[in-house]
Amino acid sequence: MTGVEILFALLGAVAVAAALLVVGSPNLVHSALWLVVTLGALAGCYLLLTAEFVAWVQVLIYVGAVVVLLLFGLMLTRAPIGYSAELTSGNRWAAAIVAGATGGTLVTVIVEAFRREYVELHGVAGPSRGIGETIFRYWVLPFEILSVLLLAALVGAVVLSRRTPDEARPATDATVGAPGLAGGGDGTGRPSGGERLGAESGAVTGSADAAAPTMPAQEGDRTLSASQSTRSQRAAR
């Protein structure tokens, strides 16, 4: 066992332990932070495999951007910050069996197939120069396609997360005209107070600016309370 192997095994143990905590931790934010540890340990593994550029890209994009995005998502969905026992669903044993079977099969096959293969690591620093040359000499077309894909993903995310007035107005009609439709959106027929309130306040957000003067008198108090709840919702975010 060489020094590189020992170091790799240590980093791998850290990565696996942190990954187990990512999928097992009862605290959402801790899960996200353990993901940072896993990704950092994997960046170390890339460094040991002399893939220097990939390691730094991993640190920059995964640890720097993706985990921050995930934390933003946790905050925006108002996820429970502290301990919560509800994070793992009831089919965890089936999931554990499937994962164990997959891992066992993969490890067995890999050990059988690559038992006598060794990686020859040349030099300490990775071939960043070689990566740059090959990307811009041989892999230019996928690179350009990737930029188009990123643009498409950006536009898609903007379109998905935009809240238009057109989107809110039919929902207002549904709320006022057919109150039964407002809370039954989840189809399970389970009336939940918070959901109904959320649907109403979300619908009134659009109409409060545009249609407030023409609102009938009996709707006034309702609109007021709904807009108040909207304001408190915004404050909470």
Add this chain to the structure above:
Amino acid sequence: MHLLYPLVLSALLFSIGIYGVLARRNAILVLMSVELMLNAVNLNLVAFDVWLGDRLHAGQVFTLYVITIAAAEIGLGLAIVLLVFRQRETADVDALRDLGERQYEAALESDRAG
């Protein structure tokens, strides 16, 4: 270095990711587990690239592409999760049963009865 180290590590990470995708209820935790699986694939790609001594560095370049696509995927996925949360007030994947088979069967049974 023995090739088995990175390969076994990546297989373990992949199976942990599978467990997370299947067992977690919060949609954002499911996305995190998908990231784990993508990272396992990346480690495989880099290990085989170094093992084969590829002159074009195909494995490392593919890893960069996978990282970029994962970033795009997490952006879109979070947008979708936020949209679901705005409409349903929950990010729990177990609660999203609108397209489930059970309702369809219930509707069939009520048709048969009625």
